[in-house]
Amino acid sequence: MEAEYFTADVTSDKPPFSVVIPPPNVTGNLHIGHAYEHTQIDIITRRRRMQGYEALWLPGMDHASIAVQTLVERQLRDEGIDHRELGREAFVDRVWQWKEQYGGAILGQMKRLGESVDWSRERFTMDAGLSRAVQTIFKKLYDDGLIYRAERLVNWSPALRSTISDIEVEHREVDGELVSMRYGDGENSIVVATTRVETMLGDTAVAVHPDDERYRHLIGTEIELPLTGRKIPVVADEHVDPQFGTGAVKVTPAHDPNDFEIGKRHDLPMPTIMDEQGRIAHTGTQFDGMDRFEARVAVREALREQGRIVEEKRPYRHSVGHSSRSKEPIEPRLSLQWFVKVGPLAKAAGDAVRDGRVAIHPPEMSKRYFDWVDNLHDWAISRQLWWGHRIPIWYGPNGEVVCVGPDEEPPSGEGWHQDEDVLDTWFSSGLWPFSTLGWPEDTPDLRRFYPTSVLVTGYDILFFWVARMMMMGLYAMDGVAPFKAIVLHGMVRDAHGKKMSKSAGNTVDPLEWMDTYGTDALRFTLARGANPGTDSPISEEWVAASRSFCTKLFNATKFAMMNGARVPERLADRSELTDADRWVLDRAEQLVSDVDALLEDFQFAKATEALYHFTWDEFCDWYLELSKVQLDAGGERAERTREVLGYVLDVLLRLLHPTIPFITETLWTALTGGESVVVAEWPKPTGAVADEAAAERIAAVQKLITEIRRFRSDQGLKPGQRVAAKLGGVAELGLADHVPAVRSLARVTEPTDGFTSSASIEVGLTGGTVSVELDLSGAVDIAAERKRLEKDLAAAEKELTGTDKKLTNPAFLDKAPAEVVDKIKARRETAQSEIERIKARLEALPQG
RNA sequence: GGGCGCAUAGCUCAGCGGAAGAGCACUUGCCUUACAAGCAAGGGGUCGUAGGUUCGAACCCUACUGCGCCCACCA
Numbered sequence: 001m002e003a004e005y006f007t008a009d010v011t012s013d014k015p016p017f018s019v020v021i022p023p024p025n026v027t028g029n030l031h032i033g034h035a036y037e038h039t040q041i042d043i044i045t046r047r048r049r050m051q052g053y054e055a056l057w058l059p060g061m062d063h064a065s066i067a068v069q070t071l072v073e074r075q076l077r078d079e080g081i082d083h084r085e086l087g088r089e090a091f092v093d094r095v096w097q098w099k100e101q102y103g104g105a106i107l108g109q110m111k112r113l114g115e116s117v118d119w120s121r122e123r124f125t126m127d128a129g130l131s132r133a134v135q136t137i138f139k140k141l142y143d144d145g146l147i148y149r150a151e152r153l154v155n156w157s158p159a160l161r162s163t164i165s166d167i168e169v170e171h172r173e174v175d176g177e178l179v180s181m182r183y184g185d186g187e188n189s190i191v192v193a194t195t196r197v198e199t200m201l202g203d204t205a206v207a208v209h210p211d212d213e214r215y216r217h218l219i220g221t222e223i224e225l226p227l228t229g230r231k232i233p234v235v236a237d238e239h240v241d242p243q244f245g246t247g248a249v250k251v252t253p254a255h256d257p258n259d260f261e262i263g264k265r266h267d268l269p270m271p272t273i274m275d276e277q278g279r280i281a282h283t284g285t286q287f288d289g290m291d292r293f294e295a296r297v298a299v300r301e302a303l304r305e306q307g308r309i310v311e312e313k314r315p316y317r318h319s320v321g322h323s324s325r326s327k328e329p330i331e332p333r334l335s336l337q338w339f340v341k342v343g344p345l346a347k348a349a350g351d352a353v354r355d356g357r358v359a360i361h362p363p364e365m366s367k368r369y370f371d372w373v374d375n376l377h378d379w380a381i382s383r384q385l386w387w388g389h390r391i392p393i394w395y396g397p398n399g400e401v402v403c404v405g406p407d408e409e410p411p412s413g414e415g416w417h418q419d420e421d422v423l424d425t426w427f428s429s430g431l432w433p434f435s436t437l438g439w440p441e442d443t444p445d446l447r448r449f450y451p452t453s454v455l456v457t458g459y460d461i462l463f464f465w466v467a468r469m470m471m472m473g474l475y476a477m478d479g480v481a482p483f484k485a486i487v488l489h490g491m492v493r494d495a496h497g498k499k500m501s502k503s504a505g506n507t508v509d510p511l512e513w514m515d516t517y518g519t520d521a522l523r524f525t526l527a528r529g530a531n532p533g534t535d536s537p538i539s540e541e542w543v544a545a546s547r548s549f550c551t552k553l554f555n556a557t558k559f560a561m562m563n564g565a566r567v568p569e570r571l572a573d574r575s576e577l578t579d580a581d582r583w584v585l586d587r588a589e590q591l592v593s594d595v596d597a598l599l600e601d602f603q604f605a606k607a608t609e610a611l612y613h614f615t616w617d618e619f620c621d622w623y624l625e626l627s628k629v630q631l632d633a634g635g636e637r638a639e640r641t642r643e644v645l646g647y648v649l650d651v652l653l654r655l656l657h658p659t660i661p662f663i664t665e666t667l668w669t670a671l672t673g674g675e676s677v678v679v680a681e682w683p684k685p686t687g688a689v690a691d692e693a694a695a696e697r698i699a700a701v702q703k704l705i706t707e708i709r710r711f712r713s714d715q716g717l718k719p720g721q722r723v724a725a726k727l728g729g730v731a732e733l734g735l736a737d738h739v740p741a742v743r744s745l746a747r748v749t750e751p752t753d754g755f756t757s758s759a760s761i762e763v764g765l766t767g768g769t770v771s772v773e774l775d776l777s778g779a780v781d782i783a784a785e786r787k788r789l790e791k792d793l794a795a796a797e798k799e800l801t802g803t804d805k806k807l808t809n810p811a812f813l814d815k816a817p818a819e820v821v822d823k824i825k826a827r828r829e830t831a832q833s834e835i836e837r838i839k840a841r842l843e844a845l846p847q848g
Numbered sequence: 849g850g851g852c853g854c855a856u857a858g859c860u861c862a863g864c865g866g867a868a869g870a871g872c873a874c875u876u877g878c879c880u881u882a883c884a885a886g887c888a889a890g891g892g893g894u895c896g897u898a899g900g901u902u903c904g905a906a907c908c909c910u911a912c913u914g915c916g917c918c919c920a921c922c923a
Binding site for chain 1: 859880
């Protein structure tokens with residue numbers, strides 16, 4: 001157990017900080033999506049810990065009971081065992097075996113991601129403690145009249161032989177058929193249409209609109225229902241749209257939601273004509289025992305033989321609800337189920353976000369949330385499964401119904417039995433933020449960590465889980481919402497933004513990448529793609545690039561330490577530091593405040609990007625190179641440089657630690673001699689005022705060096721080849737101190753006695769021009785030089801035209817803010833002088 | 849049927865009213881004493897189309913086109 005990661009040093013006065021983390025995949029695999037999510041959570045938590053908060057995770061597992069049950073059923077089937085014959089208790093044992101088998105693997109994988117969690121078994125769901133929480137909340141809801149039992153039409157999954165909830169139904173467009181058929185005969189006949197012909201066996205009426213003249217004479221009469229010999233009434237109902245189809249609707253109350261409502265209004269019988277596996281049953285016809293799809297064909301052909309088929313449209317494209325777990329079309333089925341009355345719960349859940357007590361990141365996602373909680377149907381919570389929390393209701397021999405609380409003895413004796421159903425998996429998952437903290441007991445954890453600080457999860461689970469936790473939390477915890485912030489991320493996609501799926505073959509195994517490139521490289525890649533609320537593509541190439549970054553960081557630290565870098569007690573006075581020192585310190589200062597603000601706002605991608613660019617483009621490419629010159633100078637200068645190197649690296653490694661914990665731990669402890677960067681202090685801005693003048697001089701040096709390098713490259717000089725050069729105008733611009741740096745980085749040496757200027761370049765800087773004369777001691781590539789100058793000239797002329805156009809526009813001068821006008825004016829002047837300079841150079845060039 | 853989002857360099861994405869950006873890929877030259885998993889230099893975009901607002905639009909508005917997602921009990 002890695003307790004030191006989150007329980008050690010709990011001595012600060014910082015408020016507690018807790019995070020709810022979603023569970024890994026029930027199959028036991030660490031999916032790349034989980035690596036993505038857990039990386040974000042770990043970044044948040046590690047930063048908080050460095051800031052001195054007492055940070056706690058509430059890890060979850062096994063919440064998806066239907067999926068677990070399906071998996072174990074499949075496993076049993078592979079062994080040739082029908083789980084129904086196994087019996088309930090033996091089945092539950094199997095599930096526990098399954099958990100033992102896969103649970104451990106998941107823990108190992110999480111640890112490799114660098115996560116620091118108490119994975120002790122007590123925190124896992126389905127344990128006694130959590131069952132107690134489930135029982136307590138059920139009883140409370142029951143006593144408050146928010147749980148009721150009713151016969152309703154529910155979504156039935158014939159494959160699972162269980163109810164599923166509304167949100168577990170996926171609507172998909174499928175090619176079906178629309179069959180119109182005649183009921184009754186002659187004058188007393190009506191044509192109705194359906195996509196599910198087999199349901200006609202359960203029809204108990206035909207409905208028409210009350211004002212529909214075509215059918216007025218039939219209302220109240222009875223017509224014959226084919227194949228069954230039954231007589232069914234024609235009823236008038238407002239629900240029927242006279243414009244649609246024939247204006248007449250067959251009514252199957254037990255197998256269609258609309259028809260159920262019509263059936264209730266007209267007090268129609270509601271025969272169920274299918275069994276729990278979706279086979280026709282109890283109709284007394286030859287179709288009994290047929291599967292529903294088989295029956296669809298058989299019934300249609302039987303009607304055709306009787307000449308009752310009037311019209312067929314095939315294919316007929318329409319939307320059909322499918323079970324999100326087992327993928328087959330769901331069947332509306334009439335059955336007795338337990339429901340939660342969600343009205344007051346959903347209202348509270350909506351209000352908590354509406355009035356700002358809970359913030360959703362990114363805020364655009366709030367609308368989806370409101371649409372959902374504001375239009376919620378009552379929640380069917382009973383499931384006809386064996387794995388899950390059983391409904392704590394006992395039935396007595398004389399029709400008694402008793403809800404048993406956690407400290408109550410269930411009634412025993414002849415004829416008493418517990419409800420066979422288990423609760424919807426989201427019922428217990430909704431309790432997560434407080435049941436994991438020991439609720440219903442009044443524990444120290446609960447007092448300290450509820451409400452939790454932040455929930456990080458995918459937007460795909462907003463309705464399933466987030467909204468449930470909101471409802472349950474607010475209800476159980478006296479109106480205190482379970483978290484202060486909800487951070488929604490997108491899905492990890494492949495390199496081309498395609499959804500990852502096993503069938504598309506574009507899934508990735510994060511463990512393989514971790515082995516090849518390192519865990520930090522994977523984490524860095526995932527963090528770099530983590531823009532709130534949007535999907536994130538990932539590819540192996542990008543993980544490789546992240547590994548390069550880690551290597552770069554390693555080498556930079558190695559270089560600094562080889563040269564004696566050390567973290568100073570306190571930095572030397574600014575007057576003892578060079579422009580380069582001041583510049584890099586100011587940049588680091590800026591980085592601290594940028595990264596801190598971005599992480600505070602859960603902008604992982606931007607924070608990671610800022611760290612990447614500072615490390616590579618500023619620290620490595622410029623400061624390390626400049627520091628070589630300063631180190632060569634020796635003495636105090638070198639000593640100060642070692643301190644700046646140490647200081648900046650220390651800050652940088654601490655800033656990077658939440659994202660790439662492993663390499664930063666190694667480098668930071670080596671550099672500082674500190675115990676562990678995990679418990680190091682999170683960098684804070686020092687409040688130092690940036691030295692603008694130093695920054696400007698460094699920018700000038702960078703430009704000068706780049707221009708010389710560009711010239712060298714154009715002239716085909718090898719990077720290592722040193723060339724004598726005279727630098728003119730340096731002192732006038734206050735850059736005299738930087739000459740050694742320019743010479744070192746641009747690889748130009750002091751002119752010697754035989755110096756002959758064979759080429760020269762001029763670099764325009766703010767405040768003046770530096771001229772560089774080079775002794776190439778050989779032919780100068782005049783064509784290349786001309787080409788380059790012409791390109792620069794074209795750019796400058798374009799700039800002049802653009803700025804001129806603005807400055808000659810009176811409306812612009814009149815209406816644009818003064819600072820914008822000044823900026824454009826300055827740009828125009830620069831362009832003007834550039835053009836003159838380049839033109840002079842071109843004229844001076846020998847003809848070639 | 850309702851709602852939301854996205855169209856910017858070859859690919860993946862930032863930028864969201866005042867000079868078109870990054871990473872990868874690409875071209876050229878380099879084993880320059882931290883790093884070839886590297887260094888240096890460079891090429892590449894009328895910011896989906898058409899209108900409008902504005903001194904000024906990738907950015908705001910309208911329409912259109914093409915993608916993607918969510919929600920939904922019309923036979």
